[in-house]
Amino acid sequence: MTRARWIANVVAVTAAAVTFFPIYWMILSAFKPASEIQSLNVRPWTFAPTLEHFQRVLGGENFGRYFLNSLGVALAVVLLSALVAFLAAVAVTRFKFRMRTTVLIMFLIAQMVPIEALTIPLFFLVRDLGAVVPGVGLNTLGSLVLVHLAFSLPFAIWMMRGFVAAVPEALEEAAMIDGASRPVILWRILFPLVAPGLVATSVFSFITAWNDFIFARTFIISAKDNQTLPSALLVFFKPDEMDWGGIMAGSTLMTIPVLVFFIAVQRRLIGGLGGAVKD
């Protein structure tokens, strides 16, 4: 009995080590001197850690600016997505209205669209929208916020539905009898109760916006100042010889903040996913 448990624990720790390995390799390579990276005698450690790759990444090409751009876009997407998805989730769970099923099916189908297939129509859409609303046109960070926001919504609404449905309606009715208005009920009662679900949806919208490559490459064509992080990494990809040290240092800088964020919300994440999958 205890032996079986012991084996299970060893398996669990080994599995965790395996899943972490590529990230470990990335961080390790970021600190390895170039000579060790090119050596044919790779070792999973280094005795001469160096900051040369980080200096190269941080020194060139506006890295700080790109970092802030990525962060701004991702945070804007998280906040707006949480707000819009919350309102929509309340509407589809608390109201019966015509077209409700149609709207729900539309949300589900929107979740299945392969984004790579839509880059051309999206390019023209953003260009045309930009003529009306300059803030979301080509070469603006607003365009990234808009597109990521829209693509994050179906999943977010779907997740939030479970949370809103789990809150007993009697609670809202009681508040209404006490004379509270709809908005007050929404923000004072419902919102805090579904907050754990917002953590889970935020994780999803943050990660797609933060790691996005394809939209940034499609919409930000000439405005150098409005590039985001993944584009900053691109300078290290050279067809003749890849600068692995630079790539790994850059992606380490890109991954660490997300990893810290994930670890911070990890416990809530389980609760957050739980509400959504509870039926």
Next chain:
Amino acid sequence: MHQKSQSRMSRALTPLIWIGPAVILIAVVVIWPVVVMIQSSFQKISRFGVVQGGNGFDNYTKLFDEPDFGGVMFRSLIWVVAVVVLTVVLSLALAQLFNQKFPLKRVARWALIAPWAASVLMTAIIFKWMLDPEAGLVNMILVDLGLLDALGGAEADPLGKASTAMPWLVFVAVFVSLPFTTYALLAGLATIPSDVYEAAKMDGARKLRVYWSITLPLLRPALTVAALINVMNVFNNFPIIWAMTHGQPGYSTATSTIFMFILKGTDIGESAAMSVVNFGMVIVLTAVFLKVSRWNTEVAR
């Protein structure tokens, strides 16, 4: 009377106000481009994107006549089934393991979540690097173990051979899907009240039996949601295959999204037709999946 109609009016309008922003955003930014995509699949489009008029079903006939089309569709199906089944089975085991208390559990959970935090594109690039015939870590280990004669060359290029490239791609796809799936299942496990297990223990049920007839059925909602999200994500996945093999050698690792992207370089209309077929297939897959999982509910009852 007047007041009543007004309240009915506001009743009809309130949900519209709340759901409006979401519906407008999705309709304009997601659905509209899909409509354009479907439209352009029926148009003749020059290589530079100029629409030269209608094309009837010609783009589709051209697509279906591509010698690689059948293989691509079959491979997409195998790809999604293999990745999702392996991911779900492994995640069930991992969730069970990580639901126990053990030393280092906290750190182990952090490690488990890590691939989720990293960009899928970067993870694929790191794996490609580790599989490099000249400088790849995997090959160096194989040489050290005496399983491989020398670095470089065809033998040392697992992504260059059709027989080994696909399994490696599946491996990487499973790898990046594991954290989310395991966490969703852990969340499902957390919703199962512990007294259910105590009752089973009192009845003297065996562990495997408890798992099969108590844990698994109670885990079903979580399992359905996690698997469904995986089906959609894996079917549409692009960065892994694109970064690691570009669908090569000889289209042997090309799924429908990769094929669509390759076609974009030669014929935009045909590429749009591929997108439409791809989209239709996801919808069918999802519908089948929902049907099957609901059918299971009936059986479980």
